[in-house]
Amino acid sequence: MALVFVSCVLGVILEKRKDMQGGDIWAYTACNSCLGLYGGQMLVSSGNTRNNTLQGEGAVVILQAIRRTGKNNISCVFALMVASFALNLGSMLAIAIETAPTSSELLEQGRKLLIAGKLAEAELVLDRAEKLAPSDSVILTLDARVKGRLGETSTAVALLRRVIVLTPGSAQAHVDLAIALADSGDLSSALAETATAISIAPGLAIAHLNRARILSDMKQDREAGGEFAYAARLAPENADCYFYWSLAEQAQGNFTKEEELLQKVVKLDSNNVKAHIRLASNLLYQNRTAEAIAELRAALAIDPNSTQALYKLSRALHSIDPKESEELRTRFDQLKAQNSVVDQAKAQANEAFHAFTVQDLRESARLFSEALETCGDCEIEGALHRNLGLTLCRDGQIERGAEELRKALALNPEDRDAAKALEAIRLLKTK
Numbered sequence: 001m002a003l004v005f006v007s008c009v010l011g012v013i014l015e016k017r018k019d020m021q022g023g024d025i026w027a028y029t030a031c032n033s034c035l036g037l038y039g040g041q042m043l044v045s046s047g048n049t050r051n052n053t054l055q056g057e058g059a060v061v062i063l064q065a066i067r068r069t070g071k072n073n074i075s076c077v078f079a080l081m082v083a084s085f086a087l088n089l090g091s092m093l094a095i096a097i098e099t100a101p102t103s104s105e106l107l108e109q110g111r112k113l114l115i116a117g118k119l120a121e122a123e124l125v126l127d128r129a130e131k132l133a134p135s136d137s138v139i140l141t142l143d144a145r146v147k148g149r150l151g152e153t154s155t156a157v158a159l160l161r162r163v164i165v166l167t168p169g170s171a172q173a174h175v176d177l178a179i180a181l182a183d184s185g186d187l188s189s190a191l192a193e194t195a196t197a198i199s200i201a202p203g204l205a206i207a208h209l210n211r212a213r214i215l216s217d218m219k220q221d222r223e224a225g226g227e228f229a230y231a232a233r234l235a236p237e238n239a240d241c242y243f244y245w246s247l248a249e250q251a252q253g254n255f256t257k258e259e260e261l262l263q264k265v266v267k268l269d270s271n272n273v274k275a276h277i278r279l280a281s282n283l284l285y286q287n288r289t290a291e292a293i294a295e296l297r298a299a300l301a302i303d304p305n306s307t308q309a310l311y312k313l314s315r316a317l318h319s320i321d322p323k324e325s326e327e328l329r330t331r332f333d334q335l336k337a338q339n340s341v342v343d344q345a346k347a348q349a350n351e352a353f354h355a356f357t358v359q360d361l362r363e364s365a366r367l368f369s370e371a372l373e374t375c376g377d378c379e380i381e382g383a384l385h386r387n388l389g390l391t392l393c394r395d396g397q398i399e400r401g402a403e404e405l406r407k408a409l410a411l412n413p414e415d416r417d418a419a420k421a422l423e424a425i426r427l428l429k430t431k
Contacts, residue, residue, distance in 0.1 A: 103133035110142060120409065120419035122146050130159075137166045141176060150414055153184035171201035175210060182214055190214050205234035209241055216248045224248045239269035246278070258282055266298075273299045277309055289316055307335050338378065345375035349384060352391075361395040382411035386418045398425060 101109075106129035113122035126143035133139055144159035160177040167173050178193035194211035197204060212227030228245035235241060246261035262279040265272055276299035283292035293316050299309040314328035352367035368388035375381050389404030402425050408418040 100128075100132070103129045103136060103139060106132070107136075107139050107142065110139075110146070114142070114146060116413070118409075118413040119146055119150055120414050120416040123150060123416065124419055124423055135166060137163045137170075137173070140166075141173070144176065144180060148180050148183055150416060153180060156180040157184055169200060171197040171204050171207060174200070175204070175207050178207075178210055178214070182210070182217070187214055187218050191218070203234060205231050205238070205241075208234065209238075209244070212248070213244050216244065216251070219251075221248045221252050225252075237268060239265045239272065239275075242268070243272070243275055250278075250282075255282055255285060259286075266295075270298075271302050273303045273306060273309070276302070277306070277312070280309075280312060284312075284316065289320070292316060293320075305335060307332055310335070341374065341376070342378045342380060345371045345378060345380060345384065348374060349380075349387065352387070356391060356394075361391055365391045365395065382408045382415060385411065386415055389418065390421060393421065393425075401425075 106125050110122045110126040110129060113119075113125060123143070123146045126139060126146060129136075129139045130143050140159045140163050144156040144163070147153075147159070148156040157177065157180045160173070160180050163170075163173045164177060174193045174197035178190040178197065181187075181190035181193060191211065191214045194207050194214065197207040198211065201207065208227050208231035212224045212231060215221075215224035215227060225245065225248055228241060228248060232238075232241040232245065242261040242264040246258045246265065249255075249257040249261060259279065259282045262275055262282060265275040266279060269275065276295045280292040280295035280299070283289075283295065293313065296309050296313040296316065299306055300313065303309070310328050310332040314325045314332060317325040317328065348367055348371035352364045352371060355361075355364035355367055365388060368384060368391060372381065372384045372388065375384055385404045386408035389401040389408060392398075392401035392404060395401075402422060405418045405422050405425075408415050409422065412418075
């Protein structure tokens with residue numbers, strides 16, 4: 001009996017059959033119900049959410065820096081007009097069922113993937129764990145954190161509300177929900193959750209820090225300052241306390257206090273490029289050029305391609321060392337030129353998408369390959385590998401497509417589409 005695999009992930013109906021010699025072959029036909037899935041925009045974003053640890057209630061807890069729109073948080077997102085390649089494993093039908101691991105095994109696997117930064121794969125595993133154990137607060141919390149980092153804030157909020165129902169007396173659960181609500185833009189509700197967390201555990205530093213950040217984003221900088229100070233007293237070795245506190249002080253024009261806080265940040269976290277650059281800007285404002293130059297050099301030692309540091313240092317050295325200033329400006333211009341390469345690759349990708357929409361899959365694959373050659377190791381390389389992989393799969397070239405998808409996932413572990421497509425292919429091969 002042939003194994004039939006209907007997949008809107010790949011846009012084809014695949015059948016595993018035996019050839020004349022008894023070997024396996026793949027037969028495929030277009031899935032008409034899948035047509036039209038590939039329109040719209042693809043958004044490629046770089047997540048900036050970080051995890052830190054704070055001591056609270058006698059145990060180390062995870063602190064996710066709140067990522068949201070506002071003066072303190074800028075998301076870097078660029079749009080590429082190509083196929084969205086929407087994937088939905090729920091539409092996949094297969095004969096035979098795998099031997100399923102337990103929820104505990106899936107939880108441990110999800111943790112390892114998260115630690116390795118493989119967010120898209122971790123999400124798939126934790127979703128499976130959640131279906132097996134829908135009342136396990138640990139699984140729900142970890143799944144919510146992964147989804148939050150992937151930008152699925154509404155889903156994260158829903159999961160964490162379920163955790164609150166299960167563990168209403170957990171201060172950490174209320175903090176986690178506050179972070180997710182703030183990520184979604186609901187600052188008032190987020191603030192209320194931090195108040196609940198503090199009422200349960202007054203000495204929980206993470207609650208005070210996130211309450212301070214929310215107050216700061218609500219432009220209540222004076223109140224935020226008090227919370228930042230309290231969080232710093234509770235967790236004096238946590239650089240985030242001082243960094244975000246410095247932003248609130250800068251907003252109020254307290255540049256002396258801002259400098260003091262940023263000095264603490266670079267001492268506690270010497271690899272914080274943003275802190276070095278912000279400290280340099282503060283020192284330049286005070287006409288302390290030599291100290292500012294030292295901070296900008298420190299930033300470039302960490303990230304040689306920081307255009308902000310290159311530009312500021314070039315300006316600072318203009319009258320002091322014109323030759324080095326010019327060299328830095330040349331490097332700055334070269335980095336800007338690389339952006340034009342990205343634009344060219346995007347244009348080729350758009351042509352590839354057009355070929356895809358008219359079902360010229362071979363031409364689409366050729367154009368995506370050309371875009372990859374143009375791009376080199378540019379910022380959209382991962383997205384191009386993913387789109388080429390999905391196009392090849394749609395054309396029936398499953399193995400080649402899977403290889404491109406693996407490259408995409410290696411470049412961007414948060415690529416959920418690539419992860420889901422590879423999971424679909426893996427399941428297909430096990431049947």
